[in-house]
Amino acid sequence: MNHERSGDLYDRALSVLPGGVNSSVRAAIEPYPPFADHGEGGHLIDADGNRYVDWVMGLGPLLLGHDLPEQVQSEIQRHASAGPMYGMPTEIEVEHAEFVARHVPSVEMLRFVNSGTEATVSATRLARGYTGRNKIVVMQGSYHGANDSTLVEGDVDERGPSTAGIPAEFAEHTIPVPFNDPEAATEAFEKHGDDIAAVLVEPILANKGIVHPVDGYHETLRDLCDDYGSLLIWDEVITGFRVGGLGCAQSKFDIDPDVTTFGKIIGGGFPVGAIGGKSEIISQFTPSGDVFQAGTFSGHPVTMAAGLETLRFAAENDVYEHVNSLGEKLRSGLTEIVREQAPAYTVAGTDSMFKLIFTREGPADVSDTCSGGCQQDESCPRFDYCPKTGADVAAVETDRWRRRFWPAMKEQGIFLSQNQFESQFVSYGHTEEDVEETLAAYREAL
Known part of the structure; x- marks a missing residue:
C-alpha cells in the first residue's frame, strides 16, 4: 500500500x-x-x-x-439547514430524551452534554453533590474519558494521578479497585464507605481489551452501594445502545444503576454525551437543583437528530x-x-x-x-x-x-x-x- x-x-x-x-x-x-x-x-x-x-x-x-440510511441523513440535513444552533431549547432534544427514557430501564430523566468525558465529569460531580460525599470508587485500568477524578492509579491504600497536570490531592478522593474483585470493593467500602459518593464502573471493561464481569460482581457493587447509601454509576459510553440493544447493557445484565453515562451511539456519529437516571437524582442539576452543569452546545439540534433517527432506525429494522x-x-x-x-x-x-x-x-x-x-x-x-x-x-x-x-x-x-x-x-x-x-x-x- x-x-x-x-x-x-x-x-x-x-x-x-x-x-x-x-x-x-x-x-x-x-x-x-x-x-x-x-x-x-x-x-x-x-x-x-x-x-x-x-x-x-x-x-x-x-x-x-x-x-447513513436516507431517513437519518435527511433529518440531519433538515436540522442543519434550519440554522447551526440557537442557544435555546428545541423540540428534537425533548423527543430524543423521551425515546431514551422509554427504552433504557433505569432512565427517567436525562441531561445531554457534548462528549463521554463531559458526561462522566458531570456524573461524578452530581454524585458528590447529591450525597454530600467526596470519594469515587473506580476500576483499576478503566477509562472514563479525560476526567481529573478518574485519571488515577493505585489502590485503596495508596494512589496518585496517572497523568501530569492533576494535583495529588485530587487523587485522594478516588479509590481504584480491581475489576471482578468483590473482596477489594468490599474492603474499600469498609474503610471509606461513609465518604463514598459513588462507584463508577463500565458493565464490561470495553476500553481494556473487553473484559466481562464474573458471575455476581455487579450484584455485589449494587448491594454495597445500597448498604452504604452510595450511587452506582454505569459508564455506558461504549456499551450504550450496542450491548443489549435499545435497553443497553443494563438490560442484558439485569442491573439497575442509579445513574448512567452515555456517548457515541446516542449521538449517531456527532459529538455527544448524556447523563441519565432517576428523576430524583438527575433533577439535582441546575437549574432545578444545586449541582452546576451547563454547555453552549449541549442538546445541539443536529446531534439530537442524528442520535434519535439512528435509534429509531435501529428500532424499526433488523x-x-x-x-x-x-x-x-x-x-x-x-x-x-x-x-x-x-x-x-x-x-x-x-x-x-x-x-x-x-x-x-x-x-x-x-x-x-x-x-x-x-x-x-x-x-x-x-x-x-x-x-x-x-x-x-x-x-x-x-x-x-x-x-x-x-x-x-x-x-x-x-x-x-x-x-x-x-x-x-x-x-x-x-x-x-x-x-x-x-x-x-x-x-x-x-
Missing part, C-alpha cells in the same frame, strides 16, 4: 498539532497513522485511496456504518439482529483460528463487539473453550487464563499486537483499533463477505 499523502499530512500536522493528532490514541499507529478520506458502508478509504474493512467505526459511534449475528460469526471464526494457530490467545466480546487479546498462557486443551467470546464461564477450561482485570490485559503481548500483528492486518486491508486495548465494532454496513475477508486475514497474520 502507498501512504505518501498520509505521510505528507502527518508531517504538516506535527507542526501545528501536538503529536500530529487531536486524540492520543490516533498516534498509536507507527510510524504514522493513515489519514481518513471517506467511508462507504463498512469500509474506510484513506487519503491515498487505500480501502479497508473498517472495524474501528469511529471508535464505536457508527452503529449504522459510514453510509439492525441488532444483523450486527450481533456478524459479531458472533467473527468471534466464533476467531476461536477456531486461535485454537489451531495461537491457543494461548483469548477471543473476547459480545453482541457487536470483538477483540483478540494476546494473552500469554492458556489451557493444555482448548477444544472445549467458549466459542463466542470469553464470558468468564467457570466451567470453561480457559477460565483461569482469561483476563479479569485491567492489569491482566496490560500484561498481555501488547508490543507484538501493535508492531507485528496490526501492520500485517492493515496490509491485507483490515483496519483494526489502534492498540491492544480498544474495542472493535460491527456496523449495519458490514457484510458476511467482510467477515470472511477479515477471518482470512487473521489466519494469515497469526
